[in-house]
Amino acid sequence: MRVDAQRNRDRLVAAATAVIAEQGPAASLNEIAQQAGVGAGTLYRHFPTRESLLLEVFTSRIETLCVRARELAQIRPPGDALAAWLEAFLQHCLTDRGLAETVMKAPSGSDPDCATKLRTAGGRLVARAREAGTVRADVEVEDILQLAIGIALAADSPARAERLLSVALVGLRT
Known part of the structure; x- marks a missing residue:
């Protein structure tokens, strides 16, 4: 190009x-x-098509989250890195409300495998936090992803979402 x-x-x-x-x-x-x-x-x-643009935007946002997970793993202690990444993921969920659903329902059916990328990036952070003993041993990456998505859907404001996430983070700790 x-x-x-x-x-x-x-x-x-x-x-x-x-x-x-x-x-x-x-x-x-x-x-x-x-x-x-x-x-x-x-x-x-x-x-x-609109779908091709939406897919590009969505994929770009997911890649940014994955890069952020790698950066946080290098510069923060495991528990702090996981908490900071969950905050970033929550912001993604709040900002891109409706975008993921629109992309996944697109007739082209092209799945950029964003879910796998998120699970991998978050999974590494969860594993590090478990190994360090900063989160409960039974915490799985699916738990934290669904938790953040649920908070984003349930919260009536970004401030409320932040508060709910802080409460949830306390429950994840050992």
Whole structure:
């Protein structure tokens, strides 16, 4: 891909990420193109369907979470790394409400295997925290992922979600 084409694609993904976080998966594609500083034709050359753009945004957000898990594992103690990553995952769930469901229901059926990537990234953090004795021995990665997703769905505000997560983190500790 040419440098300018890659730059346009990156700007489109960044704009789409911001607009979708604010307006949800049904956000205007024209607004996304406008925010990226490109025409609608450029958007459609890179992403021929809404689903292809949503998939790119979702996959990019998941990859960011996976990178964050690796970074936290290197710079924080195991229990703190897991707690910080859960906070990041909760923010992802709150910000991308509806995006995952829309992507997974897309007719193309292309599954970027995001769930496996999340389980792997979170699983490493859970294993480290269990080995360090900072979380209960019976805690599994599925537990923490479902916990954060449930909090995001149940909370009526981001502040409430943060509070519920802090309560849940106490319950995970040994």
